[in-house]
Amino acid sequence: MALNNAPDLTQRPPRSARVRLGGYVILPRMLDKGRAAIAKKNGEYNYACPMDERLLDFVGIDAKALHKQLAAGKGDVEILEWINKNAKFKRTLVEVHVWSSLAEQRVPTDVETREFFNGLHAKVAPKREDIATWFDLLDVDDYASFGGKV
Structure with a gap:
């Protein structure tokens, strides 16, 4: 449709x-x-x-x-x-x-999700120290995924 x-x-x-x-x-x-x-x-x-x-x-x-x-x-x-x-x-x-x-304000709370979060953070914005919440990570991942330089 x-x-x-x-x-x-x-x-x-x-x-x-x-x-x-x-x-x-x-x-x-x-x-x-x-x-x-x-x-x-x-x-x-x-x-x-x-x-x-x-x-x-x-x-x-x-x-x-x-x-x-x-x-x-x-x-x-x-x-x-x-x-x-x-x-x-x-x-x-x-x-x-x-x-x-x-x-x-949600953040990863258990070891498995923190590992996922930290892995994605390291991949898309390793030098950004301000990525703390899920929304922060989504925003920077969206930006980087479409050619933004982080």
Whole structure:
């Protein structure tokens, strides 16, 4: 299915996980990945990855149900309205803000994920000392993956 609003993630990265929609971090990035996957232009990006699942679990939305809404060609505002209407958990703005703030600060917590994190960090930005959170790592990886010099 061809979507008019599907980004080509073989040419540029999705929006940063820091970008918010309705107060939710991750959501715009997840929508970019979902639309690109439908258009078969997702490159190495995966819709409903573990980070996306954290958001989906927080609001109580099924990834497949959201995928159907994306396939229907709905824009960001329409998707946000659909989420607010269909979410299992009706979150307040304060809850969304707190959750998003905590998500922005997430760091690897166990040995295995720290090894993965440190390995990717060493590969894409070995001299950067400011890469501490998952969002930091995603942003620098996206930048480096599309030719940015780190």
